[in-house]
Amino acid sequence: MKILHAAETIKGGVATVITQLITNSSGKVDMYCLIPFQQQAELNTASCHKIFFQRKKRGILAFVLFFYNFTKLIWKIRPDIVHLHSSFAGFLGRISLVILYPWRRPKVVYCPHAFSFLISTSVFKKKCYIFIEKLLLIRTSKVICVSKFEKDQAIRHGLPQSKLEVIYNGVSIPADINGKEKADIENKIQLLYVGRFDYQKGFDIILELANRMNPDRFQLTVVGDFVNDHKYNIDNNLITYVGWLTSQELSNYYRNTHIVIVPSRWEGFAMVPLEAMSYKKVVIAANTTSLPEAVVDGETGYLFDIENIEQLISIVNKIDRKSLCEMGINGYQRYLHYFTSDVMTNNTIQLYNQLMIK
Structure with a gap:
C-alpha cells in the first residue's frame, strides 16, 4: 500500500500525528510525505520519503507551491491513499484531485484537525467554510474527525454521517513518568500551562488565574509563546516563563508538575491533556468542544465553565495533594485505553484497509 501524507503546515499536533502514523505503521506500507521545507525538523522520523515545498509564511505563494508539488507528486508516484491534514491542505489537495480524476483516483482521507466552521468567527465565514466542505466531499472517501464533538457538529452542519469516522489523537507512552520536585519549591503545588499565548487557548484565563492564586501555595509555569x-501583558512575576521547548525538554516539566491547566475555548482534540495523562497528571480543563471527551470531571481531573473564572479559581484553591495521585492514576488508565499512539495508528490503518477493499 502506497500512502501520501500532505500538509500545508505541520507545526504542533499535525507533526505529532503524522510522525506517529509513519513510525508505527508496518513495513508493508510505503509512506510519502509532502511538507514545508522550513518545517522539516518537526517531522521526527526517517521512515518515509520526504518531499518538500517552500513555505516561509502562509500566503498565496505557499499555496501555489503546495498545489503544484502535490499535483506533480500524485501524477508521479500514483498513491493508493492520500491523507490530507488540516483545512488548507484539504482544500488545495482535493481541488487538485478533482482535476486529476480522469487519470489518478486514489482513495482520499481528509483530517481537518478541527473544522474551520468550529472556529469563533462570523456567520458569513462559517457558511462559506461549510459550503466548501460539502462541495469537496465529492473527492473525499472518508473524513477523520478527531472527536465525537467534531463529528456531531459536522452532522449538524449537513455533512453526511457515512463520510465521517471518529479516530482520537494519540500520544506515545513516555519512557519515564517519574518526576522529582525541586527542593526550593517542594512545598508548593505545581501548575503547568502548555500552548500558544492567544485567545483560542485561553491564555487570558491563565493570566487571571496567576493574579488571583496564592503564591505561597502554588507555582505556575508556562511553556509556549506568542504566535501572532x-x-x-506577560510582565508577571507570579509566572515562570520557559518559552517553546523540545519534546524531551517538555517531558521534564510534565514529570515535575502536579496539575496541567487547559483553558481552551475550542479544540479539535488537544494533545496537551493526553500528554498530561500519559504522565499521570491531573488535568483541569474548560468544558468546551471536545475537552470533556478527554477529561472526566471528578475522576481524572476537573472541568470548569469557560465563562466562569471563579469556578476555575475555586477548583484550584480546593485541590489537595491526596486526591492528585488517585486522579492521576485514573487519567493514566483512561489514556492507555483510548489515547495512545498505537490505538490511533491501528484505527487509522484499519480505515485505510477498509477503503482499499471497497
Missing part, C-alpha cells in the same frame, strides 16, 4: 497575537 501579542496583545497580552
Whole structure:
C-alpha cells in the first residue's frame, strides 16, 4: 500500500500525528510525505520519503507551491491513499484531485484537525467554510474527525454521517513518568500551562488565574509563546516563563508538575491533556468542544465553565495533594485505553484497509 501524507503546515499536533502514523505503521506500507521545507525538523522520523515545498509564511505563494508539488507528486508516484491534514491542505489537495480524476483516483482521507466552521468567527465565514466542505466531499472517501464533538457538529452542519469516522489523537507512552520536585519549591503545588499565548487557548484565563492564586501555595509555569497575537501583558512575576521547548525538554516539566491547566475555548482534540495523562497528571480543563471527551470531571481531573473564572479559581484553591495521585492514576488508565499512539495508528490503518477493499 502506497500512502501520501500532505500538509500545508505541520507545526504542533499535525507533526505529532503524522510522525506517529509513519513510525508505527508496518513495513508493508510505503509512506510519502509532502511538507514545508522550513518545517522539516518537526517531522521526527526517517521512515518515509520526504518531499518538500517552500513555505516561509502562509500566503498565496505557499499555496501555489503546495498545489503544484502535490499535483506533480500524485501524477508521479500514483498513491493508493492520500491523507490530507488540516483545512488548507484539504482544500488545495482535493481541488487538485478533482482535476486529476480522469487519470489518478486514489482513495482520499481528509483530517481537518478541527473544522474551520468550529472556529469563533462570523456567520458569513462559517457558511462559506461549510459550503466548501460539502462541495469537496465529492473527492473525499472518508473524513477523520478527531472527536465525537467534531463529528456531531459536522452532522449538524449537513455533512453526511457515512463520510465521517471518529479516530482520537494519540500520544506515545513516555519512557519515564517519574518526576522529582525541586527542593526550593517542594512545598508548593505545581501548575503547568502548555500552548500558544492567544485567545483560542485561553491564555487570558491563565493570566487571571496567576493574579488571583496564592503564591505561597502554588507555582505556575508556562511553556509556549506568542504566535501572532501579542496583545497580552506577560510582565508577571507570579509566572515562570520557559518559552517553546523540545519534546524531551517538555517531558521534564510534565514529570515535575502536579496539575496541567487547559483553558481552551475550542479544540479539535488537544494533545496537551493526553500528554498530561500519559504522565499521570491531573488535568483541569474548560468544558468546551471536545475537552470533556478527554477529561472526566471528578475522576481524572476537573472541568470548569469557560465563562466562569471563579469556578476555575475555586477548583484550584480546593485541590489537595491526596486526591492528585488517585486522579492521576485514573487519567493514566483512561489514556492507555483510548489515547495512545498505537490505538490511533491501528484505527487509522484499519480505515485505510477498509477503503482499499471497497
